[in-house]
Amino acid sequence: MIVARHTWFMIVRQTRNLMREPIWIVLMIVQPMIWLLLYGQLFKNVTRLGGFGTTSYVTFLAPAIVVMNAFFGATWSGMSMITDLDRKFVERFLATPVSRLALVLSQVVRSAITAGLQALIILIVSLALGVHVHTTVLGWLVVIIAAMLVNSAFAGISQAIALATRREATMIAIANFIGLPLLFLSSTLLAEAQMPHWMRVLARFNPVNWGVEAARSVVLPGTDWGSVGWHLLYLAVLSAVTAGLATWTFRAYQRSL
C-alpha cells in the first residue's frame, strides 16, 4: 500500500519534470515516426521475398517499431536514476520514511507508462498510414501491453546498471552495446523466414523478439493467441526478475553509503 502510494508520488514527480522540458516531448513523439517512415520506405519492396504474412511492409513493421521504440526507451531509463543519484535526490529521500522499493519501481513504471503512450501514438499514426490491426481493439491492447512489458523488462536491467555503475558514460556505452545487436537478432525489420538459421535460434531467446512476435501476431491475419499469451507471460516474468535485480542493486548502493 505504502509502496504503491509512494511509487505514484514519484511517478507524478518524474512526469512533471519531463513535461517541463518540451523538447523531450517532441522528440518522444517524433522519433518513432522517423523509424516508421524511414524503415517503411527503405524496405518497402522486401515483402516480395516472402514469409512476411502480408504484402504491406508498413503493416509488418508498425507493431515491431512499437516494440523497438519501447526497448530503446528502456535502455535509457537508468539515466534518470543517475541524475537523481548525482543530484543527491535519492539521499535526501533515504533520510525519510519513503518506501525504498518505490524509489526504484517508480523509475521502471514511469518508463513503461511512457512506452505505452508512445505505442498508442505510433498505432494512431500507423492507422493513418493504412495499417489495419486484424484483431481490432484487443489487438491494440496487446500491442501496447507488449511494448510496456518489453520496456519494463529492460528498464529493470537499465536501473540495475545505473545503480551499479552510477556513471552516465558507462550507461551510454552499455545501452549502445546491447541495443543494436538485440534489434538485429529479432524479426523487427525482416521476416523470420529470411533470417539465417543460427539467428533464428538466437532470436527465440531474445526478449525483444518475444514482444515483436506477440505484437505482430495480433496485427496480421492468422493470430496465434497461444503464442501471444506465452510471449507476454515470458516478458512479465522477465520484468519481475529484472525489477528484483534493480531492487537488489539499490540495496547494494545503500550499503555502499
Next chain:
Amino acid sequence: MDAIVVDGIRKRYGAVQALDGVSFRVQDGEIFGLLGPNGAGKSTTVRVLVTLTQADEGAASVGGHDVKRDANRVRQTIGYVPQDSGVDRFSTGRETLTLQGRVQGLGGKELRSRVAELLELVGIADAADRVVDGYSGGMRRRLDIALGLVHRPRVLFLDEPTTGLDPEARVALWAEVSRLAEAESLTILLTTHYLEEADELTDRLAIVSQGKVVAGGTSAELKAGLRGDAVQVEIEDGRVEDAKSVLANVGAAAETVLDQLTLVTRVPDGGRALPGILTALDAAGVGVVSVSVSRPSLDDVYLHYTGRDFTSEDRGDA
C-alpha cells in the same frame, strides 16, 4: 532528556577510519555544533544519525530511537538538510515541499496549509510557484531547510548549512536558524567549518578532529579553559630551538610550533608580558619578524586541542 546520544561510533571506509570513536550528547531544545575542518568526520557522524549509513561499532539514538534498530522511527522524528541539496530543478518550491510532506505521511488540507506556512516562515512565499532552477543560493538553502521541517520534526540536522553562501546571506541564515529553532521548538545539530558560525549560533559544541571529539562545551567554556591570551611570535628561520628555550626562561613556554617559524605561547596578560618576551629574544639574538597578541578565540581553542592551525588544516595542508 537527551535528544541525541552518540556513544563510541566508529566507521571505516576502505583504508580511511572516518569515525574513530565519536561520543557526545545533545540536550532537548539545544543548538549543538560539530566543528571541524573538511574530512574531520562531521558529515559522516550526521549520516549515521540520520540513518543514511550505519556505524561499524558503537551505538547512537535520536529522540530516544536507536538509529540501527528503529531506523524508520528516527526518520519520522528528524529533519535532514544535507550539504548538497537534492531538489528537482524543474519543480517549484511548493511542489518540492508537497512531495516531501507526502512521503512523511501528510496529505490534504493539513499538508497544503503546512506548506504555505513554511514557505512564509523561511521567506520564499513569493517564489513558491517558480521552478527551483531560478532560485538564488540563499533561497535554495531556505527551501532545503523548509524541506527538513515539513513534518514538524523534533530534531533537525543541518550539514554545513551556510557553505557556498556569501557572508551577508550567511549572517541572515544564522538569524533564521535561531528563529526557527524557537518557532518550531527544535533541537538542532549543525556541522560547520566556520568558527564564527559555531561561536554565533550554537549553545554547545564539540570539536571534531580526525574522527574523534577532542573537546566539548559552550564556546565560552572552551575559551575560558585556555586561561590567558595567545602570543604568536614569528621568528627568523632556523632559530626555533633557541627561541623555545628563551621563552621557557621568561615563563612563557611555547605551546605549539607552527610551520617551523611561528611559536604560540599562552600567558595570563599578553600585553604586559610582551616587552619581556621581545627583550629576551633580542638578547639571545633571535630575530623577530612579527608578533601578535589575541584574546582567546575558538581558533585558539581549536589549535590548543588538535595541535593544528584551523585555517591551514581546513585548506588541507596541515
